[in-house]
Amino acid sequence: MDSANRANITVQNGVNTAKSNLQSVTSTINKQVEENVLQRAILLSRQLSDTCSLVESGILKTSPQLQPLLKKATQVKESTDELYQMFANKTSLSQLPVAVLASARPKLLFVETSLLQILEKISDQPPIAWLTPSVDFDPFSDLSMEDIEGQLYARPLNDAAEEPPRRANYKQG
Numbered sequence: 001m002d003s004a005n006r007a008n009i010t011v012q013n014g015v016n017t018a019k020s021n022l023q024s025v026t027s028t029i030n031k032q033v034e035e036n037v038l039q040r041a042i043l044l045s046r047q048l049s050d051t052c053s054l055v056e057s058g059i060l061k062t063s064p065q066l067q068p069l070l071k072k073a074t075q076v077k078e079s080t081d082e083l084y085q086m087f088a089n090k091t092s093l094s095q096l097p098v099a100v101l102a103s104a105r106p107k108l109l110f111v112e113t114s115l116l117q118i119l120e121k122i123s124d125q126p127p128i129a130w131l132t133p134s135v136d137f138d139p140f141s142d143l144s145m146e147d148i149e150g151q152l153y154a155r156p157l158n159d160a161a162e163e164p165p166r167r168a169n170y171k172q173g
Contacts, residue, residue: 034093042087048111049080055118066125069118076114079107 056073059066086100093101 035091038087038090038093042084042090045080045084045087049077049084052077052080052111052115055115059118059122062122062125066122069121072114073118076111076118079111083107083111 052073056070056077059070059073083104086096086104090096
């Protein structure tokens with residue numbers, strides 16, 4: 001009976017040690033996952049804020065037709081900055097109140113729908129108006145259409161018909 005009690009105590013100690021080790025490993029894994037989630041939230045909210053800054057500055061540089069979008073772009077930028085500030089300087093998700101986390105979802109939804117609306121309106125603009133700066137230089141201003149056609153058709157057409165260099169044939173052995 002004495003050996004049975006010792007065996008029972010040994011098993012009980014082993015179970016307790018295993019439980020303690022499991023709790024320690026689980027705690028470490030949870031902490032690492034939490035840190036990763038927080039770091040990704042910080043990174044993504046910063047990237048979102050930077051993207052909104054680019055959209056906002058792009059609207060400022062475009063035609064007056066897009067100026068009404070500036071107010072919405074500014075609101076979106078402010079929302080992304082708020083999202084970033086929610087996560088910045090935090091070391092743990094437990095530092096974020098539940099109310100703050102709950103308010104992040106509607107902010108993200110607002111940012112998403114607003115950015116899609118802004119991008120839709122921007123993409124409706126003629127590309128030249130918002131992709132390129134206005135250029136006053138015309139490289140063909142001194143040439144007439146006859147001069148251009150003469151230069152185009154004066155070249156022999158079979159200059160480009162030269163045979164391309166051949167590849168060496170190697171046998172693999």
